[in-house]
Amino acid sequence: MSRGPITDRRTLLRGAIGGAGLLLASPALAACGKSNASSSGSGGGGSQVTFGSDGSDPTPRKAYGALTSAYTAASGMQVRTNTLDHNTFAQQITAYLQGTPEDVVTWFAGYRMQFFAQKNLLHPIDDVWAQIGGGFSDAAKKLSLGLDGKAYFVPLYNYPWGVFYRKSLFAAKGYQPAADWDSFVALCAQMKKDGLSPLAAGFGGGDSWTNLGTFDYLNLRINGYDFHMQLMGGKAAWSDPRLNAVMDHWRQLSPYLEAGASGRKWQDAAQSVFDKKSGMTVTGLFMGQAITDESLRDDMDFFAFPAIDPTHGQDAVEAPTDGFVLSAKAKHVDAGKKMLEWIGTSAAETVYAGVDPSNVGASTKADTSKYNALQQKSAQMIASAKYITQFGDRDSDPGFISAVVEPGFAQWLASPDDGASTLKKIESQRSQYFTS
Amino acid sequence: MALTADVTGKNAKAAAPRRRPRTRVLSVGDKLFLAVLIGVPLLALLAFVWLPALASVGISFTQWDGIGLSSIHWVGLQNYKNIFTNYPPFWPAVEHNVIWMVFTALVPTPAGIFLAYQLDRKIRFSRVYQMAIFLPVVLSTAVVGFIWEIVYDPDHGLLNSVLGTNNPSGKHYIDWLGDPHLNLWAVLVASAWRHTGYVMILYLAGLKSVDPSLREAAAIDGANGRQTFLRVIVPAMKPINVTIIVVTVMESLRAFDMVYVLSGNNGSKQGLELLSLLITNNTVGESPRPGYGSALATVLLVVSLAAIVTFLVQNFRKERQA
Numbered sequence: 001m002s003r004g005p006i007t008d009r010r011t012l013l014r015g016a017i018g019g020a021g022l023l024l025a026s027p028a029l030a031a032c033g034k035s036n037a038s039s040s041g042s043g044g045g046g047s048q049v050t051f052g053s054d055g056s057d058p059t060p061r062k063a064y065g066a067l068t069s070a071y072t073a074a075s076g077m078q079v080r081t082n083t084l085d086h087n088t089f090a091q092q093i094t095a096y097l098q099g100t101p102e103d104v105v106t107w108f109a110g111y112r113m114q115f116f117a118q119k120n121l122l123h124p125i126d127d128v129w130a131q132i133g134g135g136f137s138d139a140a141k142k143l144s145l146g147l148d149g150k151a152y153f154v155p156l157y158n159y160p161w162g163v164f165y166r167k168s169l170f171a172a173k174g175y176q177p178a179a180d181w182d183s184f185v186a187l188c189a190q191m192k193k194d195g196l197s198p199l200a201a202g203f204g205g206g207d208s209w210t211n212l213g214t215f216d217y218l219n220l221r222i223n224g225y226d227f228h229m230q231l232m233g234g235k236a237a238w239s240d241p242r243l244n245a246v247m248d249h250w251r252q253l254s255p256y257l258e259a260g261a262s263g264r265k266w267q268d269a270a271q272s273v274f275d276k277k278s279g280m281t282v283t284g285l286f287m288g289q290a291i292t293d294e295s296l297r298d299d300m301d302f303f304a305f306p307a308i309d310p311t312h313g314q315d316a317v318e319a320p321t322d323g324f325v326l327s328a329k330a331k332h333v334d335a336g337k338k339m340l341e342w343i344g345t346s347a348a349e350t351v352y353a354g355v356d357p358s359n360v361g362a363s364t365k366a367d368t369s370k371y372n373a374l375q376q377k378s379a380q381m382i383a384s385a386k387y388i389t390q391f392g393d394r395d396s397d398p399g400f401i402s403a404v405v406e407p408g409f410a411q412w413l414a415s416p417d418d419g420a421s422t423l424k425k426i427e428s429q430r431s432q433y434f435t436s
Numbered sequence: 437m438a439l440t441a442d443v444t445g446k447n448a449k450a451a452a453p454r455r456r457p458r459t460r461v462l463s464v465g466d467k468l469f470l471a472v473l474i475g476v477p478l479l480a481l482l483a484f485v486w487l488p489a490l491a492s493v494g495i496s497f498t499q500w501d502g503i504g505l506s507s508i509h510w511v512g513l514q515n516y517k518n519i520f521t522n523y524p525p526f527w528p529a530v531e532h533n534v535i536w537m538v539f540t541a542l543v544p545t546p547a548g549i550f551l552a553y554q555l556d557r558k559i560r561f562s563r564v565y566q567m568a569i570f571l572p573v574v575l576s577t578a579v580v581g582f583i584w585e586i587v588y589d590p591d592h593g594l595l596n597s598v599l600g601t602n603n604p605s606g607k608h609y610i611d612w613l614g615d616p617h618l619n620l621w622a623v624l625v626a627s628a629w630r631h632t633g634y635v636m637i638l639y640l641a642g643l644k645s646v647d648p649s650l651r652e653a654a655a656i657d658g659a660n661g662r663q664t665f666l667r668v669i670v671p672a673m674k675p676i677n678v679t680i681i682v683v684t685v686m687e688s689l690r691a692f693d694m695v696y697v698l699s700g701n702n703g704s705k706q707g708l709e710l711l712s713l714l715i716t717n718n719t720v721g722e723s724p725r726p727g728y729g730s731a732l733a734t735v736l737l738v739v740s741l742a743a744i745v746t747f748l749v750q751n752f753r754k755e756r757q758a
Contacts, residue, residue, distance in 0.1 A: 091721050094502055112722070119503045197604055204614055206700035259604040260590040263614025265700070268591055277604070399723035407525065411706045414616060428522050432728070 048078040049335040052102030052327075054089035059289060063355035064106075070351045071342055077335060087206075090398075097121040101327040103336035104343075109143035109321035110390040111233070112398060113153045116325075117146035123326040124150040128337050132344030135363045139388050143321055154340045155323040155362035156352060159285035160378045161213045161391075162302035169276050170301075177303035181249070184306040188256040191279040199253065200278030201261035202269030203413075208406040210266050212392030213318060214253070214282050215409065217305040218246045220316040224309075225387040228316075232395035234434030238427035247412075247419025249308065254416040262410060266290075284320070285378050288358035300374060304381060317385035320394055321362060400433035489737070496730035501723065508727075515731035526732075529709035532620055533739075536627075536710070537688035544628035545684055548635025553665060555636070556643040570637050572630040581697030584626040588612035588698070613698055616707030623698050623708065631687065635680055642676030643669070678751065685747070689740050692716070711736045 055064045061083060068079040082102055089096070093107070097116060107113055116122050129151040133141065136155065144153035169175070173194060178184035188198040203210045219228045223242045230236040231243075258269065258278055270290040272278040281287070282305065291297055304314045324343055326336045342348055349361035353370070360378045361368075368379060382388065393401040404426055412422040496515055500508045519526050551569060555562050572580055587594045590611045596602035601610045612622045650672060654664045670677070692712040699705035699713070711732065719729030 093722050094724060098503065115723070119501075121503070204700050208705075259609050260611040260614055262706075263588075263590045263611040263619075272591075272604075397723050399718075399721055399725060402721070403717055407706065411616075414706065425524055429518075432518060432725075433723075 047076065047335075048080060049104060049332045049339050050102035051079050051081045051339075052089075052096070052105040053081055053083045054086045054106045056083055056085045056089075057289070059356050059358070063352050066355050067343070067348060067352050070348070071339060074342060074347075075338065077339065079339070097327055097329070101329055103327060103330035103332050104324050104339050105327050106322065107153070107325045108390070108394050109153055109155055109323060111395050112390075113144075113325060114146050115397075117148070117150075117152045121328050122146070122152045123328050123330055123333065123336075124152055125154070125326055125337060125340060126151050128154065128340045128344065131341050135344060135346060135365045137364055137383075139385075140321070140362050143388070143390070144323075153323055153325055154344045155321045156343060156349065157323075157359035157362050158319045158321040158382065158388075159359045160381050161217070161282065161284045161318040162304055162381070163280050163282055163306075164273065164287055164300060164302040165280045166273065166276060167299050167301045169279065175279070178306045179303075180306050181308045185252055188253065188279075192256060196279045197258040197272070197277060198256035198279045199258060200269040200272045200281035201257045202264035202266045203261055203410055204263045204265055207264075207266050208410045209391075209393055209402070210269075210283065211406065211409045211413065212401070213284070214250065215246065216318050216389060216392050217282070218249050218308070219243070220318075220387075220389065221305065221308040221312055221314070222246055222249065224312045225316050225389070228389065229395065232392070234397065234400070234430060238423050238430060243423055244418070244420065247416075247423065251416045251419070254413060257413070262414060284318075285360070285374060286358050288374065297372060297374070302374070302377070315386040316389055317381055317387070318389050318391060319382050319385070320391045321388075322359075323362065397433045400430065404429045404433075492730045493734050493737075495726055496734045498727045500725070500727045502726050511727070515728050516735075518728070519731055519735065525709040525714055528707075529711050529714050532708070532710055533688065533691070535620065536624065536691050537685060539624050540627070540631055540684050540688050543624075544631035545635050545680060547628070548632045549639050549680075551632065552636045552639035552643060553669075556640060566636075566640070570633045573633040573637065575630075577627075577630065577693040578697050580626060580630050581694040584622075584629075584694075585613075585698055588622055590614065619698075619705070619707045623695055626698070627691070627694055631684075634683070638680055638683070639673075639676060642673045646672050681747070685743055689736070689743070711739075 051068060053064050055061045064081070068081055071077065072079055098121065113122070124146070129144070132154065140155050144151050144155060146152045175187060175190070178187045191198040201210070216228065219231070222245050227236060227242060231238065258272060261269070266283065267290045269278070269281055270283070270287045273281050274291070274296055288297060288300070304317070307313045324340055326333070326340060330336050344363070346361070346363045346365035346367060349363050349366040353359065353361055353366070357372055357375060360375050360382060368376065371379065389395055392405070408422050408426050412419060497510060497512055498508045499511045499514070555566055590596055590609070591602055591604070593602070593612070595612065596610055599610070601608045603609060611618070613619045646669060650668055651664060654668045659667065690712060691710055695708055695710055695713060699708045715729050715732045715736065718725045718732060
């Protein structure tokens, strides 16, 4: 979830080696993958389970550590953890799942999980859901199902996207959270007049995914959930005239974006809000991870992205869900299932949230008494939503999004016009990704 | 008769020791040794260079998601057609690779030669200058990228702070790495910083090996500094010149890590597209497209081979004429 640009030489090399390994090793590995996937549930016993984690940032790393040692204490099962750099993990997941993955692995809900389930790289865990199902909402359950209707995923937490700001700044200047489009644009104009940069933005290089939050919300508010999901799933055309309105609304916001956004990281954009140089920013609750001074957290607040078309109102919330899957090549299948069963309980959520307060527990039975104000509000917003989306790059083919859509939008934002040519360019490459 | 026989006998005796080593070279142990000596590298070359290269060319005619062999589909020239007609970052990438090569040949390479020539004249603190200019070469290109990332950061970077252009709401705000008209040049400066030192050290090594008597002869003939350099030193340094040209072309075609770092792990940043980055973007990642990436790699392979073959042919032709 913290998708900061963790770049170092190691990452680079690992990425390169991973890539080469993928090309060289895929056929052989895939061959064993197939035989293993069918002969499920063999090796079960033993008193250990392995855990592949992408929580390489300090906070998630500590939180996952607390989670696994709590599980060891509760069950007597040894957990051997292998932590990989967050971005590298996502880049290599395809090769990783075909190679020698750990049993229980961190991953994302929705399309990206379904893709691997469909490729027989994940182990179905319907029997786990029979135990834990009562603790989750229908929306959470739906996110955990593969296209074949079997369960493959246990959610741990999610976090909503919204428009974040500092309470003290709004109070001092007399700003009000905007509920509809006109007042949102008016608020931006007022902030600009007051010498602020209205919308902090940082989509430099590897952070161009942050743009998708704005796009997703505009599309959800203007065209609704169904069309958005069709578009993301590769079933609707990007040249669809309904998207012209999205680009048009986005263009209205563009003069209010912070200058230099295409060279800045999202953390620096967050900092500009903390410093009251910027008025607001469209981002996720994970923004809290950039807070270094805890007193600041109480001064942060957010409101739901403003409504545009009354037919859809604010019925959809973008709330990416992170959790766990069982790899198809797991060596300790039964032990892995037992661990997932435990992770699906509210006790596990409490352990995790005790260390990392920038998320909301996915379980309906999660202990909310220790939540801070931001978490309370987030939980409420998610619970009252009619539709929950994951995120542009999680509801769709991530290759298509990162290689075609993100650069397309980043380029368009440099000189926003009516967007028709950008949409046409994106559409012309869609068929290369959504064929099978 | 007897005498001649004796002479031939002596001759035979004298010739024998000369012939013996030749037979020893062909002994079984030596043959085995040679076979291993040549065979192992040959096998390694085939397995790790030519097989992947050819496999890559083969894969470039397919569509594949990298999962299982059954998902490979033969699509013929479709990938190439898409690359040339319907892949927005491709032509910018080609253009940037060419700019990279021309810039590297015209700016850091002459600068390195100039610095080497100056340092070779035994000026004071020569070693200190040598070290300072050579220092970036010791660092890996990725690390050089991190250093310049700090220099170019628009909000807190050294350059914008010094220039006073770090206020986003101010009039002058320079987004060094974000502005597509600017970022390639910013990266080229960073690359030149390193390449200058590289060329300098190569050239300096060459200059040290030039026979001093050549300079003396030139001085006696009344040649000035410029004439000595252009008419005497440069021709005498032919092997080094060739090395520098090859290194420059190679560095331009394989330019990757610094841009990878400076574009934030994303090769598709506008203004910074390079062929090597597009290849990585398409082959590494969560939903890889090895077919498409291989097609891009094949294009780069053809370009590289064309450059290298042209260079070698020209070079050998000159050699033969000389």
